[in-house]
Amino acid sequence: MSIFEYNGSALVAMVGKNCFAIASDRRLGVQLQTIATDFQRIFKIHDKLYVGLSGLATDVLTLHQRFAFRHKLYQLREERNMRPETFASLVSALLYEKRELAKDFVVAGTAAESLYGACESMYKPDMEPEELFETISQALLSSIDRDCLSGWGGHVYVVSPNQVIERTLKGRMD
Amino acid sequence: MAATEGIKQHQSTWSPYDNNGGTCIAIAGANYCVIAADTRMSTGYSILTRDYSKICNLADKCVMASSGFQADVKALQKNLSARHLHNKQMSCPAMAQLLSNTLYYKRFFPYYSFNVLGGLDNEGKGCVFTYDAVGSYERVGYGAQGTGGTLMMPVLDNQLKSPSPLLLPAQDATTPLLESEAVDLVKDVFASAAERDIYTGDGLEIVVVNAEGVKREFLELRRD
Numbered sequence: 001m002s003i004f005e006y007n008g009s010a011l012v013a014m015v016g017k018n019c020f021a022i023a024s025d026r027r028l029g030v031q032l033q034t035i036a037t038d039f040q041r042i043f044k045i046h047d048k049l050y051v052g053l054s055g056l057a058t059d060v061l062t063l064h065q066r067f068a069f070r071h072k073l074y075q076l077r078e079e080r081n082m083r084p085e086t087f088a089s090l091v092s093a094l095l096y097e098k099r100e101l102a103k104d105f106v107v108a109g110t111a112a113e114s115l116y117g118a119c120e121s122m123y124k125p126d127m128e129p130e131e132l133f134e135t136i137s138q139a140l141l142s143s144i145d146r147d148c149l150s151g152w153g154g155h156v157y158v159v160s161p162n163q164v165i166e167r168t169l170k171g172r173m174d
Numbered sequence: 175m176a177a178t179e180g181i182k183q184h185q186s187t188w189s190p191y192d193n194n195g196g197t198c199i200a201i202a203g204a205n206y207c208v209i210a211a212d213t214r215m216s217t218g219y220s221i222l223t224r225d226y227s228k229i230c231n232l233a234d235k236c237v238m239a240s241s242g243f244q245a246d247v248k249a250l251q252k253n254l255s256a257r258h259l260h261n262k263q264m265s266c267p268a269m270a271q272l273l274s275n276t277l278y279y280k281r282f283f284p285y286y287s288f289n290v291l292g293g294l295d296n297e298g299k300g301c302v303f304t305y306d307a308v309g310s311y312e313r314v315g316y317g318a319q320g321t322g323g324t325l326m327m328p329v330l331d332n333q334l335k336s337p338s339p340l341l342l343p344a345q346d347a348t349t350p351l352l353e354s355e356a357v358d359l360v361k362d363v364f365a366s367a368a369e370r371d372i373y374t375g376d377g378l379e380i381v382v383v384n385a386e387g388v389k390r391e392f393l394e395l396r397r398d
Contacts, residue, residue: 113324113325114324114325114327114328115328116325116370117322117324117325117326117327117328117329117363117366117367117370118325118328118329118332120325120366120367120369120370121329121362121363121366122329138332139328142328142329142331142332143328145328145331146324146327146328146331
């Protein structure tokens, strides 16, 4: 079994009109056993920057701590927050891998294939926050229902210029 | 001892199977059935042809779509098409059982063929049967097989919301959608899958079986 499938995860982020949404499932498992049903995979770097991490849970936590550390140092030196493009370069550097900024949506995790299909069908550009929330929620829930290693509901963050709405979704609790 | 030192182990690299890619789906309606498949045939990262049909008419109101290894699919289609038993056309549920038996017959050297069977049952209602490579089958309201299957199933779940087959009393799995709505859904999911699955694309063949007969539609998909 691949190390990326050990804990299970589902992550999706979408771009809307002057807003974005990022969502994840809530399951933490050890192969087929479920250990936690409230695992956070999405972390706030600053008000306008969130990062979601899929794959091995211990590395999710480690990377989150490293990103938070690097961002705090950046804030001290630059006296401002990091732009998303800059943060993407930081992610690239830490992972030794080039990341492109997507214009529509990004998916990750054990449910990635299902998420690709669902997002491709349901996404359209320039959605307002409310519609974006509905779309990302439907795409996430439909996809994790077809993946044994993801589930137990969802966490969705919808970020607009003036506010962040965080919601928890109830889906099939298996 | 010295003589055996130089002998290397040769691992076998030849496989009797290949995966020619592609995706097939079927959706059952109240009085129709839609069966669709893309028309790309690939091997590895190459395209062998852009207009290969994965759909076969097994009987009057019974259509099979298969993805996987097309040489095995062709052999399977020939095997099934030759059956004209008892001087009458086989009904779809009967053909479903026959397909299952044919596949299990080769349990220890399987047909590398992932099938969906669609058609009308004896009451004229749409029926879809979904299979694995060795003949395990189930009647469902809709099914998707092939490389793009995992991309399409969540969307079909979301739009068609079939009741669980475990419920009692047994509920009708066919969708209340109109035939035109089901065909539009099929076009949408294939367009989406063609974007993200490298093995799905080029063209889409849609077959609709209803009381009037069998009609075929063909449209273009992304060619990249």
